[in-house]
Amino acid sequence: MKQHLYLLFFIINFQIVSAQVFTQETIQNNGDNDKRLNLVILSEGYQSTEFAKFKTDAITYTNTIFSTPPFSEYANFFNVHIIYVPSAESGADHPGTGSTYYETNFPIPTTDVDTYFNATFDSFDLHYLLFYEIDENYANNTELKINSVLTDNFPTYDQALILVNSPYYGGSGGEFPMASTDPAGQQVAIHEIGHSFFNLKDEYYPGDIHVGEAINMSAESNITAVKWKNWIGTNAIDVHLNGTTSAGEKWYKPANGSCKMEVLSQSFCSVCKEGMIEKFHDLISPLEKYSPNNTTVNNPEFPINFDLTLIKPNPNTLESSWILNGNAFASNVDGVTIVEPDLNTGINTLTTVIHDNTALLKIDNHETTHISTVTWTINQSTLGLETIESLSDYFKILMYPNPASDSINLKFESEATEMITVDIISVDGRKIVSKTLSNLNTSTLDISTLSSGIYLANFYSKNVLLASKKLVKE
Ligand SMILES: [Zn+2]
Structure with a gap:
C-alpha cells in the first residue's frame, strides 16, 4: 500500500513538473468557446519546423469533418483548435511486426522515431493500427501524457484528435482517436470520432468484446421494438444481423453497408446521425x-x-x-x-x-x-x-x-x-x-x-x- 501511495505521489509530482504550455491556435471560430463544442487537434510526429504543415493538414481535416453530415449541418456548434506539440523527429514508428501478408503487400518503411506521443503502426500486431504505443501496458503512460497536454493547454475540450504526420494509412479509436495524414485518414478520423465522441459501434462485426447496446447496435431484432423502430423503412434502415458472439448472442445494426460506421466512404446512417445530433443538443x-x-x-x-x-x-x-x-x-x-x-x-x-x-x-x-x-x-x-x-x-x-x-x-x-x-x-x-x-x-x-x-x-x-x-x- 505504501509503495502504491509513493508511486501515486511520484506520478502526480511528475505531472506537475512536466506541465507544459504549447502554442495553440483556433482554426474554426464560430463564437464563444463556452457556448460551443470544442474539437482540439494535437500534432504528433511534427517537428517544430513542420508546424506550418501541421496547420495546413489540420485545416484539411477540419474541412472534411465539417463537410460530412451531420457535422456539416451543425458546424456552427463547433470551434476547432490546434495545439502545436513538437516532436524531436518526424513521422511514426513502424516496427514491421504486422502479419506477413500486410507487411508484404502494403509495405510501410520500418522506422523508429522519437515522437511526443510515441505513435506506432503495428500496435497489437495489427499493421494499420496506428496507436500511441505498441500495446496496452505502454499506452497507460502515454494516456497520462495526452491528458496532461490537454489539461495544461485546453482543459475544456469536448473531443480531442491526434493527427500523426505519416503518409501511410492507419488510425485508431478510443478516448483519443488518432489518424495519419494519408488521404483516407480523414475518413478514419471521422469514423473514430463516431466511436469516441458519440459511442457509436462498428456496423461491421467488431468482434465479441466490442458488442453491446448502443445507438446503432442492439440485441433486439423485432422491428416494432428495436430502438430505431421509427426509422425502419426510411433511408434503407432495417434490422440487420451484425454477427453472433461465441456465447451465441446475436447483435443487430440499422444499416447494411450504408453507414460510415461500416464503410468509410459512406455517410453516417440516419440512426447514427440522429444519435450524433442528440449529443450536440445534450452538450450545448x-x-x-x-x-x-x-x-x-x-x-x-x-x-x-x-x-x-x-x-x-x-x-x-x-x-x-x-x-x-x-x-x-x-x-x-x-x-x-x-x-x-x-x-x-x-x-x-x-x-x-x-x-x-x-x-x-x-x-x-x-x-x-x-x-x-x-x-x-x-x-x-x-x-x-x-x-x-x-x-x-x-x-x-x-x-x-x-x-x-x-x-x-x-x-x-x-x-x-x-x-x-x-x-x-x-x-x-x-x-x-x-x-x-x-x-x-x-x-x-x-x-x-x-x-x-x-x-x-x-x-x-x-x-x-x-x-x-x-x-x-x-
Ligand atoms: Zn449507422
Missing part, C-alpha cells in the same frame, strides 16, 4: 445570447426590443414561439418589439421557446427533446415601465417507452425550473390527465385505462407550452 443550447439580459430599466422608452442570438444549424431548423401573457405573440423570429399598448399594468411575462425541428431527428421516436427558453418579466406601473428581468433555461424532456400500453415514464431536467406540468390530450382536444413533474425525478403515468390510439403529451412551464410530443397508446 442553441441559445447563445439574449437581450435585455437581467437589466433594470430606468426611464424606459417604448418600443422595447427583445432579441435572441441563436447558434443556427445550416439549413436553419430552429423554431421559436413567442408568448406574451399567455397569448401567442410571434413565431420563428429572432426578436420582437413591444409597444406600450401590448402590456398590462402590473407584471407582464414574455417567453420565447426554441427547439430544433430538424428532420434528422425522428421527433416521435428520440427520447429526449431539448428546449431553450427565455422569460422576461416586465413590470409596468401606472407611471410607466419599471423593470425588465430575464431568466433563461434549457430543458431536456424525456418520455418513454413510446408506443406504450400500461405506463409511460416522464422526466425533465432543467437549469432553473423546479416543476413543469404534462397534460395528456386526446385527438379531439380533451385533457385526459394532468401530472406535475419535478426536476430530475422520473414519474410514471398509468395509461392502462386509455383507449388505444394517438394522444399528445403537452409539457408546460408556468402555462407556457414547452413541447408537444406524440404518444401512441397500444
Whole structure:
C-alpha cells in the first residue's frame, strides 16, 4: 500500500513538473468557446519546423469533418483548435511486426522515431493500427501524457484528435482517436470520432468484446421494438444481423453497408446521425445570447426590443414561439418589439421557446427533446415601465417507452425550473390527465385505462407550452 501511495505521489509530482504550455491556435471560430463544442487537434510526429504543415493538414481535416453530415449541418456548434506539440523527429514508428501478408503487400518503411506521443503502426500486431504505443501496458503512460497536454493547454475540450504526420494509412479509436495524414485518414478520423465522441459501434462485426447496446447496435431484432423502430423503412434502415458472439448472442445494426460506421466512404446512417445530433443538443443550447439580459430599466422608452442570438444549424431548423401573457405573440423570429399598448399594468411575462425541428431527428421516436427558453418579466406601473428581468433555461424532456400500453415514464431536467406540468390530450382536444413533474425525478403515468390510439403529451412551464410530443397508446 505504501509503495502504491509513493508511486501515486511520484506520478502526480511528475505531472506537475512536466506541465507544459504549447502554442495553440483556433482554426474554426464560430463564437464563444463556452457556448460551443470544442474539437482540439494535437500534432504528433511534427517537428517544430513542420508546424506550418501541421496547420495546413489540420485545416484539411477540419474541412472534411465539417463537410460530412451531420457535422456539416451543425458546424456552427463547433470551434476547432490546434495545439502545436513538437516532436524531436518526424513521422511514426513502424516496427514491421504486422502479419506477413500486410507487411508484404502494403509495405510501410520500418522506422523508429522519437515522437511526443510515441505513435506506432503495428500496435497489437495489427499493421494499420496506428496507436500511441505498441500495446496496452505502454499506452497507460502515454494516456497520462495526452491528458496532461490537454489539461495544461485546453482543459475544456469536448473531443480531442491526434493527427500523426505519416503518409501511410492507419488510425485508431478510443478516448483519443488518432489518424495519419494519408488521404483516407480523414475518413478514419471521422469514423473514430463516431466511436469516441458519440459511442457509436462498428456496423461491421467488431468482434465479441466490442458488442453491446448502443445507438446503432442492439440485441433486439423485432422491428416494432428495436430502438430505431421509427426509422425502419426510411433511408434503407432495417434490422440487420451484425454477427453472433461465441456465447451465441446475436447483435443487430440499422444499416447494411450504408453507414460510415461500416464503410468509410459512406455517410453516417440516419440512426447514427440522429444519435450524433442528440449529443450536440445534450452538450450545448442553441441559445447563445439574449437581450435585455437581467437589466433594470430606468426611464424606459417604448418600443422595447427583445432579441435572441441563436447558434443556427445550416439549413436553419430552429423554431421559436413567442408568448406574451399567455397569448401567442410571434413565431420563428429572432426578436420582437413591444409597444406600450401590448402590456398590462402590473407584471407582464414574455417567453420565447426554441427547439430544433430538424428532420434528422425522428421527433416521435428520440427520447429526449431539448428546449431553450427565455422569460422576461416586465413590470409596468401606472407611471410607466419599471423593470425588465430575464431568466433563461434549457430543458431536456424525456418520455418513454413510446408506443406504450400500461405506463409511460416522464422526466425533465432543467437549469432553473423546479416543476413543469404534462397534460395528456386526446385527438379531439380533451385533457385526459394532468401530472406535475419535478426536476430530475422520473414519474410514471398509468395509461392502462386509455383507449388505444394517438394522444399528445403537452409539457408546460408556468402555462407556457414547452413541447408537444406524440404518444401512441397500444
Ligand atoms: Zn449507422
